[in-house]
Amino acid sequence: MQETYVQRMRVTFATDDSVKYVGHLDMHRTWERAIRRAQLPLAYTQGFNPQARLQFAAAMPVGFTGRAELADVYLDEALDPAEFVARLAAALPRGIRPLVAEPVGREAPSLQSQVAGARYRVEVESAEDEAGFRARLDAFLARAEAWRERRRGKAVSRYDLRPLVQALAYAGRTAYGHAFEVTMRAAPGATGRPDELLAELGYETAPRQIERLELLFLGG
Amino acid sequence: MHTPQTISRALDRILPFVQKPARYTGGEYNSIVKDWDATPYRVALIFPDVYDLGMSNLGLAILYDTVNRQPDMLAERAYAPWVDMLAALRREGVPLYALESRRPLAEFDVLGFGLPYEQLYTNVLTCLDLAGIPLAAADRTDEPLVLAGGSACLNPEPMHAFFDAFFVGEGEEAILEITRTWTDARRAGLSRGQALRRLAAIEGVYVPSLYEARYHADGTLIGTTPIAGEPAPPVVTKRIVPVLPPPPTKFIVPFIDIVHNRAAIEIQRGCTRGCRFCQAGMIFRPVRGRPLDEVLAAVDRVVVETGFEEVSFLSLSSSDYSRIGELVEGVVARHGDGKLSIGLPSLRIESFSVELMEMLEKGRRRSGFTFAPEAATDRLRDVINKPIATQSMLDTAREVYGRGWTTIKMYFMIGHPTQTLDDVQAIADLAHAVRKIGFETLGKKSSVRVGVSTLVPKPHTPFQWAALADEAAIRAQIGVLERQLRAPGLEFSWNNPQETLIEAALSRGDRRLSDVILRAWQLGAQFDGWGDQFSFAAWRQAFDELGLDPDWYARRPRDLAEALPWDHISTGVKRRFLEDEYRHALQGAVIDDCREHCYSCGILGEFKDERRAAADDAWGCPALGKDKARQPVHARSMPLYFNEEMSPELAPTAGPRVPQRSTKIRR
Numbered sequence: 001m002q003e004t005y006v007q008r009m010r011v012t013f014a015t016d017d018s019v020k021y022v023g024h025l026d027m028h029r030t031w032e033r034a035i036r037r038a039q040l041p042l043a044y045t046q047g048f049n050p051q052a053r054l055q056f057a058a059a060m061p062v063g064f065t066g067r068a069e070l071a072d073v074y075l076d077e078a079l080d081p082a083e084f085v086a087r088l089a090a091a092l093p094r095g096i097r098p099l100v101a102e103p104v105g106r107e108a109p110s111l112q113s114q115v116a117g118a119r120y121r122v123e124v125e126s127a128e129d130e131a132g133f134r135a136r137l138d139a140f141l142a143r144a145e146a147w148r149e150r151r152r153g154k155a156v157s158r159y160d161l162r163p164l165v166q167a168l169a170y171a172g173r174t175a176y177g178h179a180f181e182v183t184m185r186a187a188p189g190a191t192g193r194p195d196e197l198l199a200e201l202g203y204e205t206a207p208r209q210i211e212r213l214e215l216l217f218l219g220g
Numbered sequence: 221m222h223t224p225q226t227i228s229r230a231l232d233r234i235l236p237f238v239q240k241p242a243r244y245t246g247g248e249y250n251s252i253v254k255d256w257d258a259t260p261y262r263v264a265l266i267f268p269d270v271y272d273l274g275m276s277n278l279g280l281a282i283l284y285d286t287v288n289r290q291p292d293m294l295a296e297r298a299y300a301p302w303v304d305m306l307a308a309l310r311r312e313g314v315p316l317y318a319l320e321s322r323r324p325l326a327e328f329d330v331l332g333f334g335l336p337y338e339q340l341y342t343n344v345l346t347c348l349d350l351a352g353i354p355l356a357a358a359d360r361t362d363e364p365l366v367l368a369g370g371s372a373c374l375n376p377e378p379m380h381a382f383f384d385a386f387f388v389g390e391g392e393e394a395i396l397e398i399t400r401t402w403t404d405a406r407r408a409g410l411s412r413g414q415a416l417r418r419l420a421a422i423e424g425v426y427v428p429s430l431y432e433a434r435y436h437a438d439g440t441l442i443g444t445t446p447i448a449g450e451p452a453p454p455v456v457t458k459r460i461v462p463v464l465p466p467p468p469t470k471f472i473v474p475f476i477d478i479v480h481n482r483a484a485i486e487i488q489r490g491c492t493r494g495c496r497f498c499q500a501g502m503i504f505r506p507v508r509g510r511p512l513d514e515v516l517a518a519v520d521r522v523v524v525e526t527g528f529e530e531v532s533f534l535s536l537s538s539s540d541y542s543r544i545g546e547l548v549e550g551v552v553a554r555h556g557d558g559k560l561s562i563g564l565p566s567l568r569i570e571s572f573s574v575e576l577m578e579m580l581e582k583g584r585r586r587s588g589f590t591f592a593p594e595a596a597t598d599r600l601r602d603v604i605n606k607p608i609a610t611q612s613m614l615d616t617a618r619e620v621y622g623r624g625w626t627t628i629k630m631y632f633m634i635g636h637p638t639q640t641l642d643d644v645q646a647i648a649d650l651a652h653a654v655r656k657i658g659f660e661t662l663g664k665k666s667s668v669r670v671g672v673s674t675l676v677p678k679p680h681t682p683f684q685w686a687a688l689a690d691e692a693a694i695r696a697q698i699g700v701l702e703r704q705l706r707a708p709g710l711e712f713s714w715n716n717p718q719e720t721l722i723e724a725a726l727s728r729g730d731r732r733l734s735d736v737i738l739r740a741w742q743l744g745a746q747f748d749g750w751g752d753q754f755s756f757a758a759w760r761q762a763f764d765e766l767g768l769d770p771d772w773y774a775r776r777p778r779d780l781a782e783a784l785p786w787d788h789i790s791t792g793v794k795r796r797f798l799e800d801e802y803r804h805a806l807q808g809a810v811i812d813d814c815r816e817h818c819y820s821c822g823i824l825g826e827f828k829d830e831r832r833a834a835a836d837d838a839w840g841c842p843a844l845g846k847d848k849a850r851q852p853v854h855a856r857s858m859p860l861y862f863n864e865e866m867s868p869e870l871a872p873t874a875g876p877r878v879p880q881r882s883t884k885i886r887r
Binding site: 017018019021022023026027029030032033034035036037039062063091092093094095207208209 | 228229232233235236241242244245246247248249473475476477523524525526527528529559
């Protein structure tokens, strides 16, 4: 269906601790309301039940923060990107900070279809010494496979986590434990999640802080 | 010692494993985080039920706005954690905290609980316990002031042991006065008791520890009076604002989907109709409407300040807002482009309401239309003083279906005084009649949803002396309805009679119920308003252990001469008016809308000064003073007509106007 809009604005934004427990659908509504408060000319789909034209690159798992998330906002009027960011910044809850925006072409593929993976920083509470913790990371990297179960409702499927972990490196001590950075692949039906990795490392229930540092895109 | 940092850290351990974690984080748009150390007066506003319900409470939203407008004050929020979070907080030893600063409640100066209904009583104890505050007011030393406000405070006695003070009435101004007085007194070194005595001097404040209740040998009350030598008024009268202050518009915008996920603008406070079962209609007098321009401006501001998709206009009877037509036209003209929906609850059952809704819902999907006749026969509606003719209801139903609404929701109560089985049967008959109209108009896609609750006689209403119906009778009547309302396109729901009993006992209870509430809570009672959480066994055992009987409180008709536990709390409505109205109920006598005739309910006498402070047309009550235009005033409440079946011998005293039932006036 051909939908009309004038400008497709791609915005990069960060989210902090105060919004990390907001689920994806709630986040979507939060943005819609912010755009309405900012009185930005958001485009809607046609039809009896118009939907806001707003697309996120990747849903943020509950409990994670993001340093450079991406969304496309479709507008009925062309705006200056700096003005767009300024108006949005004033209207978003304090835990969501728009950083920069740029118009993208109509022909550009959807953000979701281009996500190839993401890089994360994980801080986990641990009483272990550095050598011990590093040894766990090394042991995981040395494995050929790491099968895990994924539950969707009643359906349980098995997948191999190991090939989804593309890079894994120790990143230093923190106040309560250790930090590491991990790059994980995302493909249809196989998205690596750092909390799954934590479980594989023996830290399934340990308190953690997970930040998505950047999204990685196909061809990028 | 818990700090915002230790609490945040604990939340990171807890929140990944609870339902709807964003209930517990704060950070919503329009929530206000002030500099704690630079703000000397600190109030936590607490709604003792889950966030999803509490966030929709307009009273607390108004107070949040009012307090935070003061540069030297801050208000934060807390709600009762749902049972999973409750268990997690206890396990981790985390106290109940306020959402904005994540500071423990015990660090605030004032804890203001919103208490609109009795089912929240046990949750108050949960909140205090979780905050580490002694449950009994008498056991507190350095803790914050534990204060309650809201409709349930009109009979404060069952909760008297747990609150340091109750505020009776409209708190818009009083919350500031109470907070300053208490905090200053405590900081000046006054004892808790001395500070409470200062509060007792504030209009509308009831400090229960300054009063004593005495009983007759049969358990009935002798009276509740100030303890000798205590500086407390014999009667605490509710406080009102002469003119409604501008409505709040910067509503906190929740992240999660809550019960009423929208902005609410109060268009009118109070109601002139005088339905005899209705506590709100008696306790929120006088009627004060908001100027049309103010309402329309508020809608404009709400859109840009909250981004909500829906605004709801609140009042006890929207149809009686004097400029309702212009309001609807105005809001449609300004926001009718389809992006904003407008809610207009509490409409009368008449074709004008259908026209209003038609304007508001133009081009939208139409779902339900609500009728609340409360009783199904003309006779019983005369008894409750809600006179609508059955025929006009059916005509309205035809119009509703005819304009494309598919569902009509009908709300009734059983157990009204003088009710017979015929009146119950009439509920089923009326539902079927409406169902038939729906079927004729729209075919199989039409439906009727019937909700039946049992009358809970409420304090400060004409029915306060009436008895709750017997459980066997309630069950039999529900059984009749359940059998008869089983049909395609009919849905029937009803209230659990055991929940109704506890609500009724708490509603009209006395001071002795504090022990029952505490014991029931210890036995596991909490979230009593949630059917799946309600534990009748806990309540039963608590009453038994304390040698008290919920039926004695709920099902004993009270003599007009009996002292009532709330006699020392006044809404400004005279007891004499309520007595007359109770007698009128039993005679089937109907009185008119009190904007047409003043029935001297007592409000105007009690609030003379407030009346003079407001513009002549700002109240539903007549203006006071020389040369003011006056409406007829009856010294006693004079019924406009008597139901022919019930009082054939009584001569009519009909006045010039009966809007709904003109056929019944005897001339």
